[in-house]
Amino acid sequence: MRDAAQKRGYYVCRKEKTAVKLETRGLCFCYEGKQVLEKIDFSVKEGEFVSLLGPSGCGKSTLLNILAGILPVQKGEILVDGQPVKGLSSHFAYMPQQDLLLPWKTILSNVCLYGRLHRSEEQARELALSSMEVFGLKGYENRYPRELSGGMRQRAAFLRTALCEADILLLDEPFGALDVITRGEMQDWLLSMRARLGRTTLLVTHDIEEAIYLSDRILVLGGSPAEIRKEIVVEGYQRDREWLFAQRELYGEIYYFLKGESKR
Ligand SMILES: Nc1ncnc2c1ncn2[C@@H]1O[C@H](COP(=O)(O)OP(=O)(O)OP(=O)(O)O)[C@@H](O)[C@H]1O
Ligand SMILES: [Mg+2]
Numbered sequence: 001m002r003d004a005a006q007k008r009g010y011y012v013c014r015k016e017k018t019a020v021k022l023e024t025r026g027l028c029f030c031y032e033g034k035q036v037l038e039k040i041d042f043s044v045k046e047g048e049f050v051s052l053l054g055p056s057g058c059g060k061s062t063l064l065n066i067l068a069g070i071l072p073v074q075k076g077e078i079l080v081d082g083q084p085v086k087g088l089s090s091h092f093a094y095m096p097q098q099d100l101l102l103p104w105k106t107i108l109s110n111v112c113l114y115g116r117l118h119r120s121e122e123q124a125r126e127l128a129l130s131s132m133e134v135f136g137l138k139g140y141e142n143r144y145p146r147e148l149s150g151g152m153r154q155r156a157a158f159l160r161t162a163l164c165e166a167d168i169l170l171l172d173e174p175f176g177a178l179d180v181i182t183r184g185e186m187q188d189w190l191l192s193m194r195a196r197l198g199r200t201t202l203l204v205t206h207d208i209e210e211a212i213y214l215s216d217r218i219l220v221l222g223g224s225p226a227e228i229r230k231e232i233v234v235e236g237y238q239r240d241r242e243w244l245f246a247q248r249e250l251y252g253e254i255y256y257f258l259k260g261e262s263k264r
Pocket of ligand 2: 097
């Protein structure tokens with residue numbers, strides 16, 4: 001059973017995660033006088049996969065933008081490996097909510113875009129080409145984004161992010177725009193990639209099932225301004241759809257919590 005799961009790759013890596021990789025302390029954020037985030041404190045361990053779950057408009061993208069250095073830290077601090085981090089930092093690779101592939105560039109050029117910041121053009125191409133198969137993009141290297149399906153474009157954007165030499169991946173609703181079946185396939189695929197990538201990951205989503213399926217831990221954002229209202233550790237060493245469908249109780253717990261939050 002375990003071997004089969006390992007072959008399929010649906011095997012959540014449970015190696016000892018002790019060192020704290022990322023920590024936020026008292027992060028607050030205002031847009032033109034409107035406070036969106038209030039005292040955001042959380043930490044993510046090395047190699048851990050954590051989801052940030054919350055209703056639309058609660059401030060999830062704002063939080064990722066602050067971590068990625070696109071928005072400034074107005075109050076509080078961000079620490080990586082115990083050291084304060086400010087502004088754009090090579091610790092983070094960010095996949096924003098829209099795929100942002102450049103329509104006039106081929107898939108290979110798009111995928112190499114950020115990798116070229118860290119490596120020579122030749123090295124970036126080599127690494128991208130050797131990763132195409134596992135990302136389901138083999139044969140599409142010289143196609144343009146408009147020639148790919150939505151799922152393939154998301155995989156290309158994800159590969160571009162994964163090729164950055166950063167130790168923390170920030171993923172903002174990477175499958176939000178996909179239909180339910182493609183979305184499910186992409187979630188299966190990301191689950192199978194988790195152990196291979198072995199990267200500390202923060203995934204933003206408003207999909208409860210997605211958060212349960214992929215995460216070691218879920219942080220639920222709520223309130224206005226938003227703060228972290230609940231933390232859930234997701235047990236489950238070997239995961240597949242059967243396992244996910246059996247998590248109805250956990251799904252219900254999170255659903256009713258979010259529903260209660262939206263009425264506050
Ligand atoms: N540039 C901006 N200027 C002013 N207000 C903004 C700006 N960007 C976002 N906001 C507001 O801040 C709040 C949080 O927005 P944010 O995009 O972070 O939410 P979100 O949780 O990512 O939502 P979604 O799930 O829909 O992507 C919203 O009320 C939004 O209207
Ligand atoms: Mg968002």
